[in-house]
Amino acid sequence: MSTVTIKNVTKSFGSNVVLSEFNETFGDGEFVTLLGPSGCGKTTMLRIIAGFEKPTAGEVYIGDQLVSGGNTFVPPEKRGIGMVFQSYAVWPHMNVFENVAYPLQIQKQPKEKIWEAVGKVLETVHLSQYAERLPNQLSGGQQQRVALARALVAEPRLLLLDEPLSNLDAKLRESMRFEIKEIQQRTGITVVYVTHDQTEAMAMSDRIFLINRGVVQQCGTPQDIYNRPANQFVADFLGKVDFFKGEVRDGRIVFPVMGGQSLPYDGERTGKVEAAIRPENIFFAENGPLSGVMETVYYLGDVCDCRVRVGEALVRVITGGWQEESLRKGQPVRLQVRDFMVFPDDGLLEQMLTIQT
């Protein structure tokens, strides 16, 4: 098991900077997720760690060993890493056993040891009875697990996963998510996981790195970045959120778009601000500070997804499904806000929210 230290890694293709000044240490046995919209540079970072790309500048250490940087470059095969690819990359001309045994054969391990190790790892991924099958006789989920077994069999110091679940259907994705997490906890391996799926990231990670346009926007535990987003992009990318421009005045934030209605505020920001309200943090209350008219109600079973017209603004409210019967279109309602985030209105919001690929 091993740590990964990344020092000032920058990667550019020509004039196009895909990763700038990445600086971080992934702890031993940590499950780290690189999260971000497609084209944000997260896969590039992973491939730099793997050794498939060279950083334009900066250094990468695995454990204490410098693997990329300066004049040093350790090729992927010498890095002792396991990796699962998005397309699984299970070799079609080898059966499951041969696929999984490959890394050990390269190491020239004795036959008995290979048998034992492959048997054990196939047990772990629940594929023992499929050892003789060819990849084209396996389902997507099974191929996925072959790839995982192959990445784990040589007991690497580091496991890299490149959007491993994106080609699976929803149900399978959910079960694989917990399987991977369980294996990681059992083996105590350091994992770097790349995904664009926030749920995946939230469910599995010890720490999440949220990346946009090659820059780490925030890093922290799932709770940190969901509840205390560093900027509007982070708030917007994780979960649902509505932004309202307003102004802090006398301990309240006044929203011109809501016809001058206001919410109490005791934070330290002053002047023009942007309030970010998550719909699950708003609820209907007789004496709420905001008043509006119910515009639409979507019944989704477990919840009701409502939009309330407050002044000119449309406020999204997610409330329990059981309330559906009491919600009427056109009905006047009052809203209470349990919690909200306040950012300075620096005019960067629109620019930040445009996802660049």
Place this chain on the structure above:
Amino acid sequence: MMRKKETGRHPASVCTKIGLAACFLLGLIFVFFGFRGQNQVADASLGNDDSYNAIYTLSKDVNAAWETASADLASFTEEERNSLDETVLSLLKANWENTRAGAGEDAAAFTAGNRAAAWKLMTVSGLVNGPKVSASLRKKITALPADSKTDFRRQLLSCLNDENAQQPAQAEQALEGLTGDERRAMVMQLYITALGDEKQQVTEHVRDLKKSVRNKDSMLTAFEMVVRGETSWLWQFIVSNSKTVILFGVLLILDVILLALLMASEKQWILNIKWVVILLIVDFLLVFLVLPVFYMIYRGLFPNGSFSLETIRRLFSYSLNLDALKNTLIAAFATMVLGTMIAFPLAWLVGRTNLYGRKFFRSLFVMTYMVPPYVGAMAWLRLLNPNAGIINQWLRALFGLSGPGPLNIYTLPGMIWVLTTFYYPYAFITISRAMEKMDPSLEEAGRISGASPLKTVFTITLPMMMPSLIGGALLVFIAAASCYGIPSIIGAQGNVNTITTRIVEYVSLGQDSLNDAIGLAGFLMIVALIILFVSDGVLARKQYITVSGKSVQPAMVDLRKGRLPLTLLVAFFAVVVVVIPFTVILTTSFKADLGKSVFDPANFTTSNWVSVFTMTETISSMKNSLIFAAVTATVGLLVACVMGWLLQRTQVRGRSIPNFLITLGSGTPSVVIALGLIMTMRGNFGINIYNTAWILIVAYLIKYMMMGMRTVVSAMSQIHVSLEESSQIAGAGWGRTMLKITGPLILPSIAAGWFLIFIPSFYELSMTALLYSSTTKTIGYQLYEFWSYTSQPMSCALAFGILLIVILLNFLLNRLTKGNFSI
């Protein structure tokens, strides 16, 4: 169940069944009356009207006519004969000059001491063909009776004056009007032309003669019966076209049976218009591919109408044949092994590594696929001729050796070398296409598992490429085995015969040696069929589908320290197989004297270019080639588009039948196609396109149609059906959808498909060598003739001209497809 039974009783289905039965009956009627008409022709020839009978008998056998001509010659006075001999001699002399010019380069390399000996040798070898012809002539002259002279004259006259010869009576009249001297002059004229222009043109002339006789054959009979007043116009038509009527009837019956089978398997007795289209394509291929090949097999097993294994025995007992078999197999196998060994590392370096200039190298190697191989043979001949070859001269100067040698192109290894440099692109294109389709993370998974780049190549890339590798190798094998241009230019002079050169030789020798040609062609066909079965049946199913959903820029293997040396190695290879040969062709084309350097100002001349491109032969054959290739490409592409649509967009039953036949056609070696067409398309099966442009176009179509089809099919498979469906949802009809959506999307591929058929048809040689006539010579054959009979610098000028055209078209093709056409 109930519903199916009901559809069976549907009124439309009853109509269809009646229609089918009617067509079947019509077919039978055609066949019946066709045969009756044919009997009538036979009867007519036995009739008692002497004059017609005589004409008919004479026209039956041209060989007899030929011999009678010899007899006529025997009746000449001494004086006349002398003048004839003189003319013949002078013509022969003119040919020596040509031979000498061709041999000039060899002679130039000799030292002054043995130059005289060399000249003598040249002259003697140049003479060999001439005397042979005149000796056999004299034998015939003395052996023949002279009583059918008049009839022969009449026959000749009707052949010569085509427009007057429509009716024998008129011909006879015209003959009466001639004086004795005029008649004699006419015979002599014909004779001298036939004799003077050497074997080549004698054969040609006999062909033309045969053709005109055959045309008149049935016409005369029909005419005769109209004169006798015993027939209606319909009967006259049937009699004069009896074989065509039979063919049509047989096709109709076959179509009806096929249609009935299709309908029965669909359990729907309603005529689907798509089936008509399918049947039309199938009919074309039945007549021009299946019939010739089957007839050839039949003739091979029943050489004289009864079963005999003589043909097969001759194949192995006659040393010339056995040598040709051995040479072909050895050359094709060696070319396959060498070509694949070159192609795989090349494809990997160019497709998977950070080699310098990989895109440039890729287009360069793909481009050579389309270069006429005989141009390469000409270049390598100039380079490796044991005496005058440039490389040999360098080597001798370098190591102080004395000539000839040390390398000799006129050998089997020499031929293998040239074949390899021109056929490795087949393997290269196949392998690099598969490599490009391979998901790069498969290799990366190997690397991350601890394998070095080289180990990854051998344990991951190579095994995964195996099906494509074998497929590419087999393509090289069959292309090398059925190549005519290279062996005919290189092998012939070194007495290295191959199946193809033997076949062409046998065919030009005439009917008697056809059985040997059939035996060799049959052997080649069997080899080709096995390869077709393996590569299209077995291998296609083993192909790993490795295309990933994600479009990643494939990661390149970093060659690191090897990058520069490997680039230099690839560049060196490119120089050897592309730059040097083409440069040699170019420089030779500017030489006045072959033996001297082109940089000698006195030796530099553009006259070769001027004279070759102002010759009427060049211009007319260039025109022929352009027209034939354009017609072939257009017709072929039409079929390709129809097939593309049928295969990719419909589920209609039976669509795989034409697909199979088209694939079969392209897998059939060129000489086999040509030989089959020669044997079946001279009127004996109701179609007479022998010696016309059509037989060439048909042959090109059979061979190259699939190139277009594959391109269109793969283009259509890449356009998701939903694109068309959304157009239909938007309210556009089928036609509009094709025009506005599918058409524009596959247009580049359609244009590419057109070029892919056009280019090889344009410079084709193997089939043309067997099927051309004096009026349908193509540029490829013209070049071959120039090379064999005229001067090398001039042919090099023409070769480079062809090369420029092909490269230009290639460039267009590459622009259209971005280098991704399949073969």
